[in-house]
Amino acid sequence: SGVEVEMAPPDPILGITEAFKADGSADKLNLGVGAYRTEELAPYVLEVVKKAEAKMLEKGENKEYLPIDGLAAFKKATVELLLGADSPAVKEGRVATIQSLSGTGSLRVAGQFLSRFCSGRTLYISDPTWGNHKAIFTDAGVPWKTYRYFDPETVGLDEEGMMADLKAAPEGSVVLLHGCAHNPTGVDPTKEQWKQICDLCHERQLLPFFDVAYQGFATGSLEEDAFAPRLFVEEGHDVIVCQSYSKNLGLYAERIGALNIVASDKDSAARILSQLKKIARPMYSNPPVHGARIVTEVIGNKDMFDEWKGEMEMMSGRIMTVRGELYDHLTRMAPEKDWSFVKRQIGMFSYTGMTPDQVANMTGKHHIYMTKDGRISLAGLSSSKAEYLAAAMVDSVRN
């Protein structure tokens, strides 16, 4: 009658932070988790978030339960941020939106929806992808396969491989795409390539499913970063989109995000929403309110919205600056190697191509923590540490 289980392995990303905390070295650097840090390497709370919270305190809002599908004003704000306020799909009421527990929880609800209503349809996931995707969809009972995505030779998109694998996918398959700033590679399709992927989804009757975790964080522009999901919706696809406010509004621990399913008409959207609520209810009943209010305040107030855009540009700009500095140091220290990928990659991460042994050297010898797949989070790097990182990388790839 006892409970005996094996020890579970630590999370490949969040487990790194545990190891980092236990390291006593003064040089240590946590480039594992994708979380934005200031130049002083401290966590950053956006000024606009503090303002929104002050306003919320002033209003004295209560702590009553939200509806199962979340705060109505948040739902409106989040779908308009994603697709644009004048999007026909939004205006026609064809989008079923449910506020959920940030990106991860939204993906999990979407997974449950797929396993319940799209059984027999395989989900295609990029190789590589964010470490949690496979676990989320495995737990939700969604059968998945991978499609080729990354070409280590060019440190770019494996366009041919991706298109061939998607062409070979059975009709009705679901394709998981990163809306922008692909994690971990930092390699995104160009606009032209997105159009080809969109056409292919039409031809092959594939259901596009976007994970949008970095809107506004990739280029600094909310519109630019929503190019791909907007294109697919405009082209008339039914589309699933998960959103997260962890990175772009720095609301990591508030667990605020949404799942949107764009349907062909208002009635099917209403039926889909009713089923999403039926999924959420026995899982967590209803979502937390604090982050939903923050997002709603920020998006709904012109001054705060503009201030948010400024802070996003600041954050994405700082990451681009450290990319440039890291590139300069690397090129000076090891000019025989082409380091231009560091500057080309988009978003928080650089996918370095380092092997597990080289990563072990980074951590064991240089106290630099990063994921085993060779990914480093540049959001956790400061200008003053760029040279130290470059020296460690050069030491690791040469040995």
Ligand code: PLP
């Ligand atoms: N999807 C991708 C691609 C991510 O990189 C992340 C984390 O950063 C998430 C989803 C979900 O994060 P969260 O659950 O904090 O929104």
Ligand code: TYF
């Ligand atoms: O890729 C990352 O680093 C971020 C952070 O379960 C993260 O996505 C990692 C693991 C996780 C949730 C968020």
